[in-house]
Amino acid sequence: MTRTFNTGGPCNPADHYMLPSIERLPMVQQLIDQKLYFVLHAPRQTGKTTAFVTLAEALTNSGQYTAVLLSVEPGDGLRDDVGQAEAAILREWTESAREDLPQTMQPPAWSEAPAGAQIRTALADWSRSAQGRLVVFIDEIDSLQDQVLIGVLRQIRAGYRHRPNAFPWSLALIGMRNVRDYKVASGGSKRLHTSSPFNIKAESLTLANFRRRGRHAVCATHHRDGPSLYPRGQSPGV
Numbered sequence: 001m002t003r004t005f006n007t008g009g010p011c012n013p014a015d016h017y018m019l020p021s022i023e024r025l026p027m028v029q030q031l032i033d034q035k036l037y038f039v040l041h042a043p044r045q046t047g048k049t050t051a052f053v054t055l056a057e058a059l060t061n062s063g064q065y066t067a068v069l070l071s072v073e074p075g076d077g078l079r080d081d082v083g084q085a086e087a088a089i090l091r092e093w094t095e096s097a098r099e100d101l102p103q104t105m106q107p108p109a110w111s112e113a114p115a116g117a118q119i120r121t122a123l124a125d126w127s128r129s130a131q132g133r134l135v136v137f138i139d140e141i142d143s144l145q146d147q148v149l150i151g152v153l154r155q156i157r158a159g160y161r162h163r164p165n166a167f168p169w170s171l172a173l174i175g176m177r178n179v180r181d182y183k184v185a186s187g188g189s190k191r192l193h194t195s196s197p198f199n200i201k202a203e204s205l206t207l208a209n210f211r212r213r214g215r216h217a218v219c220a221t222h223h224r225d226g227p228s229l230y231p232r233g234q235s236p237g238v
């Protein structure tokens with residue numbers, strides 16, 4: 001099948017001409033190797049999901065990590081029903097892992113846990129059984145609101161000190177806002193009893209721009225593949 005320039009949703013190298021993604025995350029490998037938790041925030045449609053899916057594949061292929069991008073978007077719209085939001089999120093995680101990870105790296109069946117503890121229990125069980133270091137990139141964190149957002153952040157904070165045996169080795173929250181703004185989005189930080197809703201983060205990062213040489217390289221590939229949409233020597237402004 002011929003590849004195309006994609007503008008609808010995340011890119012994948014089998015179907016789309018792509019610029020190198022991992023070089024847009026220069027500090028991230030170091031943070032992961034150091035067993036740290038961090039936040040990546042950047043505006044809509046800047047390539048966040050594409051970059052972290054690509055990085056997760058590379059980490060998994062390295063043989064050192066079980067790395068996966070998991071979305072919490074199914075919790076969108078469930079402002080206060082924490083249990084229902086957690087169940088929807090965990091169903092999505094099962095499907096994502098099935099698609100993105102090999103059979104031997106699948107999470108265990110999620111064990112029963114009360115509302116407000118299901119995410120922590122799931123990540124703890126998976127960390128205990130994972131081959132290698134479990135690395136989790138939690139995408140669309142901004143889609144959660146109010147009690148559901150607070151509940152997820154609180155569970156991650158609670159599990160953090162048990163890593164790497166009983167919680168992910170490294171974890172990132174990926175969204176549009178910096179983490180210090182989450183307390184505004186979740187109606188104030190008082191209910192968290194802390195000045196920061198995610199004070200275990202080592203860094204808040206944003207995405208580096210695509211590099212010019214990457215644009216030229218992808219256009220050269222496009223020219224080699226057949227009739228071109230772009231004059232030779234020019235590149236699309238991605």
Ligand SMILES: Nc1ncnc2c1ncn2[C@@H]1O[C@H](COP(=O)(O)OP(=O)(O)OP(=O)(O)O)[C@@H](O)[C@H]1O
Nearest residue numbers: 006007008009010018019044045046047048049050
């Ligand atoms: N490595 C890449 N090479 C070429 N184009 C890319 C690349 N990464 C992202 N894009 C472009 O950006 C668009 C959005 O990518 P992606 O869905 O990964 O971004 P996002 O920041 O996660 O978006 P959203 O905020 O909507 O979730 C893609 O449809 C594609 O047009």
Ligand SMILES: [Mg+2]
Nearest residue numbers: 048049050139
């Ligand atoms: Mg995305």
